Amino acid sequence: MSQSIKSIMHQSLQKILYFPITKIILGIAICFSIFIVVQNFVLKPILYSLVSNKNVADPIIHLVSVFVLLFSYYFFFRLFEKRPVSELSTKYFPKEIFGSFIFGFLSIALSIFILYLLGNYHFISISTENYAVKLFTTLVVAALIEDLFHRGLLLRELENWLGTHTAIVLVMLLETIHIFNPNANVLSFFVSLCWGFTMSMLFVYTKRIWLPFFFHLGWNFAQPFYGSNLTGLNNLGTIIQAKFEGPELLTGGKVGIENSIINVILLLSIGVYFYYRARKEGKIIARKTVH
Structure with a gap:
């Protein structure tokens, strides 16, 4: 040869x-x-x-x-x-760990507070008897698998290949697999799209997985913490025992608080904010033209 x-x-x-x-x-x-x-x-x-x-x-x-x-x-x-595997860079690790976890947790807390003011959320009691460390570490593994592969690998490769906008759309469509979660409904489809957009923008802005991962973790931990189902599951333990009542559009129904229209607006606002910041700072990658 x-x-x-x-x-x-x-x-x-x-x-x-x-x-x-x-x-x-x-x-x-x-x-x-x-x-x-x-x-x-x-x-x-x-x-x-x-x-x-x-x-x-x-x-x-x-x-x-x-x-x-x-x-x-x-x-x-x-x-x-x-x-260098820059998507796992620990340059701003402490800030991204604590800042984004608190950010995710407080985002759900804000929704709960709004529901409380509207009379749709009622506090009953608080106890750690129904919550175990095992449940939290389960959330850690689940969030890492999704964010490492969806953001760190898939979004990163697609962004460098097809540009940021196309990559985000494709990852948003991928996130709609969440409609197969228990008790999902039509609104769940739009929540999944908003989630895919916002989580993508958290990665696009930093080019690291830590901001979306710890936001994701704080977001998921806060829901059962406040007595809500999490993506349709009611077996992830609670710390605050509470009662949700009122229209599903506000409370999220059996899916949980993340399926509330309040959180759709909140997620979109966060995503749009980081898109604006990313665009302003030149972090949006254009699609490569073929000559």
Whole structure:
């Protein structure tokens, strides 16, 4: 085989391997596979043999799994693309951890406060008996999986390939998988689109996963904290026992407070604000033109 043919084949293979869709598929397949294998075939057998109480063992498994997922993602793209994995940069880590968690939590708190003023939210009692650390660490794992792959991988690759606007639209459509959550309705579809837009803008503005991830975590933690269902689930524990009453458009019904029209407006406002900031600071990537 001549040197020129080998060179052409090598270039073709490189184009296929480094094509955005290929990188997305490889990133999800390899990193998620490592996560699943380590969690189910290493961590669970070891921890369950050492700790009989699953309420103690599971939080440890969840937290270690978080680091396994982050490290597998970091080292895969560090070695595969030979680049700094800037989407996991910890340059502003403390600020983005606490600031965005509080931001997400207070966003739900604001909705609850508005419902309270309208007479649609009634405080009953407060107790930690119905909430366990295991429930919180479950939220951590779920939020990380979504934000690492949806924002850190999918949005990042699509943005660099197709431009920010097209990438956001595609990720917004992906977020509509949430309509398959328990008790979802027509409004859930629009909530999912708003969620996809706002979470995308949190990533586009920082180019790191921490702002969307910790906002997501604060947002999800606050809902059962205030006695609401979370995406249709009512088994994630509560700290404040409360009663919601009134039109589903305001309370979110069985889906939970995130399905309230108040939160649709709130999410859109946050997303538009960060879009404005990103555009003003030149962080919107234009679609590359083909000559």
